Structure formats: C-alpha cells, structure tokens
Amino acid sequence: MEDYPRTLAELETRFSSEEACREYLFSLRWPNGFRCFRCGGAKAWPVRKMLYQCSICGYQTSVIARTIFEGTRKPLVIWFRAIWWVVSQKNGASALGLKRVLGLGSYQTAWTWLHKLRRAMVRPGRDRLSGRIEVDETYLGGHEEGVRGKGGRG
Structure with a gap:
C-alpha cells in the first residue's frame, strides 16, 4: 500500500x-x-x-x-488539503463543508472542486457490487418504522 x-x-x-x-x-x-x-x-x-x-x-x-488541477488558480497545497478532507470524512463530504474548511470564496468553487474530486475517484471499467456486501456503520434503504428520536437508527 x-x-x-x-x-x-x-x-x-x-x-x-x-x-x-x-x-x-x-x-x-x-x-x-x-x-x-x-x-x-x-x-x-x-x-x-x-x-x-x-x-x-x-x-x-x-x-x-x-488533470483535475488544470486551469486552477488556487495553490496545490489547498487542493491537497481538499483531497485529504474529502476522503477522510466518515459520513461523506459536502460542498458547504469543503468551503468552510478550506476558506474558499464561493460555494460554486467548492461544489466544482468536490465534483472534480468525485469524478477522479471513479475507477474506469469498475464492476458493480454483487453478492454479500459488508459496510461499516452505514444504513441503506428507505424509511423504517419504529422508534423515533434519540433511540432511532440513522
């Protein structure tokens, strides 16, 4: 690795x-x-x-x-911080969060960067997941009946 x-x-x-x-x-x-x-x-x-x-x-x-950095006017140091922040977020990254963490001037810049990074993380020719999949600390699916509030899941 x-x-x-x-x-x-x-x-x-x-x-x-x-x-x-x-x-x-x-x-x-x-x-x-x-x-x-x-x-x-x-x-x-x-x-x-x-x-x-x-x-x-x-x-x-x-x-x-x-590369995703082509045409940028921001320093690469800021881009590297953005990459690290996006991949280290446990519950996913948002453009607003990226804007706040990096101190970017506009939401549009953060949104564009986030989408560039997401596209760059996609492996070409990837296979769809199949069989039994184990996901750590994530809930998938729709609305589930049951306890609401502090005792509820998600």
Missing part, C-alpha cells in the same frame, strides 16, 4: 509547500522519468515551475496538464 498521509498533521508536514506538491505529482505522472506525450522523448527542460519542454520536439506540458 502507498504511503499516504493518515492525519492532517502528516499531510501538512509532507505537502507543506507548492514544491512538495509538484514533486509528488511529477512522480505520479512520470514514475520512470519524464515522457513526452507527443513524441515519447525522455528528456525535458523545466521552463517554469510546473512547465516542461521536450528536448526532442519542443512540446510543452505540465504536471497538472490533463
């Missing part, structure tokens, strides 16, 4: 700077070193912070190109 941060303190230590976030994304995108999308070249020069230029064909790409 990968060495992912388990606590907010671990996240803040490991990804405390934009540089650390960029290096991590670089290692995920090109685990065996840079590869040009266009020509397959293995050498590139850094042009700017996140931008690389292939030494063979001159194609420029970035560690955030073709």
